[in-house]
Amino acid sequence: MKSVLRDCLVGMSVLGLALSSNAQQGPAPAVPAAPGPVVAPAQAAGNQVAANRAKLLELRQEKSRLFRSINELEVKLLQEKPELKDKLAKNQEEIKQLRDQEKQIQEQVQKLNQQRDQILSDASPELAQAHARAAQIDEEIRATASSPVSFRPTRDRMRVKPGAVGSEKPETAPVVTPAPADKAAEAPKPPEAPKVEEPKKE
Incomplete structure (x- = not known):
């Protein structure tokens, strides 16, 4: 019986020492949470803009299909009921x-x-x-x-209409064509290389 009481007292003293040491060290540090996907504000705004554009494109395509269907139905209805015309x-x-x-x-x-x-x-x-x-x-x-926003010189734009400002042709000096040169005045031809005769076989 005394040994049992002694063991209980020893255990309680050990537990007290452990609690006191934990109290001195302070609370345990918090465990950081698992890193999640961080989205920058600019990236989030860009994603929203892309989603809006995709939605607008989808709505416009649906509207175009709907208008085509409406036109087809109207034509069919007028063919079936000409009194509606x-x-x-x-x-x-x-x-x-x-x-x-x-x-x-x-x-x-x-x-x-x-x-x-x-x-x-x-x-x-x-x-x-x-x-x-x-x-x-x-x-x-x-x-x-x-007027066009950007000027690109093309043949049609560069062509001046008759009677418009700037349509008058500037005076240019007459083009003088050189007279045909004499054959003697032509540049001398380079001398031909001498022909090498092959030796005759006996």
Whole structure:
């Protein structure tokens, strides 16, 4: 019985010493987590852009296929029911009239805006100068938009139309062709190499 108690006391003392040493050393260091895939912000943005482009391409292709299918169905339907052509013709005529009215309204609005600008310009020279410059810029924008962005000299572009500025041919000196030279004045021919006769066989 005494030996059992002695062993228990020894074990408890050893456990106490171990706990005290751990408390002095501090908490155990944390184990680092396994490294995962790290994606840079720029790479993530690039992946998103590529995904968006692929999605747009897919949607455009689907839309193109859908429009082709719609056209085929419309043609087939009009062939099966020709009475629909009259209704469609009336519909198209109404659409044309509305577009003509829209064009007229836009022209009227443009004229009213010009009148407004003219009224204000007459009252202020600075406004008149600003409106004149704005009109000039509009003309330059239209001219620039109608001209090619990059100039590549081709035969068609290099060809000047008759009557255009720069179409006049510059005066050039007449081309003088040399008279045919005499045969005696020709360069002497190099002397021919002497022929070596082979010895005759007896």
